[in-house]
Amino acid sequence: MSEQMIERSPDPYNAEPEPGALIEQFLTPQALFYVRSHGPVPDLPADHRIEVSGIDVESRSFSVEELKSAFPTRMVTAVLQCAGNRRTDLQQVSKTSGDPWDVGAIGNAEWTGVHLADVLDAVGAPGASDLFVAFTGADEVDVEGKEAPFGVSIGMAKARAPDVLLAWAMNGEPLAPEHGAPLRMVVPGYAGVRSAKWLTRIEVRDAPSDAPIQAHDYKLFPADVTSETVDWSQGLTINAMPLNAAICSPGSGESLPAGGVRIEGYAIAYDRGISRVEVSVNGGRDWRQATFADDPEARWGWRRWSLDATLAKGRQHLVVRAFDEAGQGQPERPDTMWNFAGYLCTAWHHVHVLVE
C-alpha cells in the first residue's frame, strides 16, 4: 500500500488516499484508489473461471483469456465511489454504522474489459426490463453475523447499457489483488458495491440477489429508522450516486502560509454533467466560480475543479457546492440527509484551515 493511504479498518482492509494526493491526477493510480473490502482478499487460481447461468440462459463458463478472445475489448473511464463516501460528515450529526470515510472513498480510472451486454448476448440471455443480473464474488462476507459469498445485483436495463464492463485492467495495468483480480464488474455511476470484485458468477434472475450484501445492506432509509427498527425489505436500494462535490486540497485542519492558495477538488453527478462549481472562502457568505480542470468528455468520469484565492491570516472556512446540468443543487446541511447507516452524504463540503 502507498504511504498516502489512510487505513479505515484493518480486517477487512479498508483504506482511502490522502485527499491532496487523490486530486493530483485525472486517473487515480491503483495504489491511491480506495479499497473497500467486505472480507479477506481472495487468492484466485490461474485457471479461475466465471460461470454464467440463470433464467433462459445457456449456462457457460469463461476464463479471463476466453473473454478477451471471444468479445471486443472496451475501455471506459469511470468513477467508482463507496456509498459511504463522506460518512464522517453525517457522523458529526449523529452516530452511524460503517467505516468513517472522509472524501477519498472515490476514484476515477480507465477500465479495460468486455461489455456485460456482449456476454449476456452470447449466452442468449433475455432482455426483459423486469429481470435482474446478479454478480457473485469469491470473497466471504459477514453481514449481521452470517457468513455468505459477496453477492449483489442490478436491473437488466442497466446491465445491458453501454459501459457496464467485466474488467481485468485499471489504467492499463492488471487489477491488483485488492481491486478484484483477475476480474471484476464495473457498473459506471452506481455505488461501488454493485461492481463486484473477484467475480465468480453472473446469474440472470427474476428478483434481486438474495445475498446479504444486496438484501440487508446498502439501502437508504429516512432519519427515523434505526439499526434496531430497520426492515431491510424496505428502503431505497442505492444504485445511482447523487450530485456531490468535495474540497481535497487544502485538507481539513491544514496550516497554510498567508497569501495565495489553490483550492482543488472534484464534482460528480451520475449521468448528468456538472454545470458549475462554487467555492466560498468565508463560510458560505460569498461564492466564486471554480474553473474545471477536466473536460466533460468522460461521461462517467469526475470533473476536477480549482479556484485560486488569497486567504487572510487566521482560521478560514472553505465551502464547496456544485450544480448539475439540470440546475440541481446540493442540500446545505448533513442533518437533512442523515441516515443510520451513513450513506450518501451530499451536503455542501466544509474545510477549516489555519492561515499563519
Next chain:
Amino acid sequence: MSEQMIERSPDPYNAEPEPGALIEQFLTPQALFYVRSHGPVPDLPADHRIEVSGIDVESRSFSVEELKSAFPTRMVTAVLQCAGNRRTDLQQVSKTSGDPWDVGAIGNAEWTGVHLADVLDAVGAPGASDLFVAFTGADEVDVEGKEAPFGVSIGMAKARAPDVLLAWAMNGEPLAPEHGAPLRMVVPGYAGVRSAKWLTRIEVRDAPSDAPIQAHDYKLFPADVTSETVDWSQGLTINAMPLNAAICSPGSGESLPAGGVRIEGYAIAYDRGISRVEVSVNGGRDWRQATFADDPEARWGWRRWSLDATLAKGRQHLVVRAFDEAGQGQPERPDTMWNFAGYLCTAWHHVHVLVE
C-alpha cells in the same frame, strides 16, 4: 378560462390554477393547465402547414392531417412545467424579473401526436449528436424590445429520444388555442419553453436557435450576475428540470378547522423516479413519510402524494421535501439558488396555515 385560474399577466396572457384545484386529478384538464404566452395567441388557418428543413434535410411541409396519416399515433403522459415555477419563493429572497408564479406553473397531461424522430427520419435528417433541432412558433415575441418569432431548440439526442412529440391533443381533446392549436411540440422533462406552441417550422441546425427566446432568455446564472451584467452567451441553457416538490393543499394562508387535514401536493424529478416525499407539520423539526397517490409507470408524469395529519390550533408551518431514486435531496433554502431571472426554484416548499 376557468374561474380557478389566477392571472399573472394580462398581455401576454399568463395564468396558473389555484393549487388545490390543480392537485385534484392526475391528468390536468386543459382549463386548469397553466398558460405561459410570450405574445398574443395566434389564430392559425385550417390549412396551416409545418415546414421541415435544414442541414442535409429534404425540405417538406405537412399539414396536421398529413402528419396523422403519415406516422404512427403516439401517446405520452408528461408534465410540462415553466422554468419559473415557484418564482415567488425566490422573489422573497430578492427581486427577480419574470411573472410571480406560485406552485401552479406546471401541469400533467396525456399528449397525442407523432414522434419527432419519425418525422426526422421521413425527411432524411442526420442523427449526429452535435446537431440541434429548432422549433419556430407562429407567436411574435418581444425580448429586450425586439420583436421576433418564438424560436427555441434542443439537442439532436433529445430530439430523437422516444416520447418527444408533435402533439395535437391533450387528454384526448384537441389543443385549445392558448395551448398551441393546432400543433405544438411536447419535450418531456424539459422546461416548458422548449415545447414550442403554434408550431410553424422545424429546422435541423449545427448550432442552437438564434431566436431571442433561446439565445437571450431561459438561462441559469450564478447569484452575482444581474440583468445589467448578464452575458447571454454564458449561463446554463435550461432544459432538464430538477427535483422539486410542492404542497398544493392546504393553500398558503388558508384557515382550517382544528382536527384532521389531508396535506397534498406533487413531486417531479426529470427522468428519475421519486423515492420518497417527507412532510413536516412543525416547520421542519420532524418529518413524516407521505403516501404516493400515483403509481410510477408514467415515466414523465408527476407523482402526487398526500399525508393525513392532525393540526393543533394556531399558526402552523408545513414543509415538504422530496428525494429522487439516486437519493438526491432538495436544497433547503431559496437564497442558495437565487438568480436574477428567478428560474428553477427547488428549495423546500413551505406553507403557513391558521388552524381555528
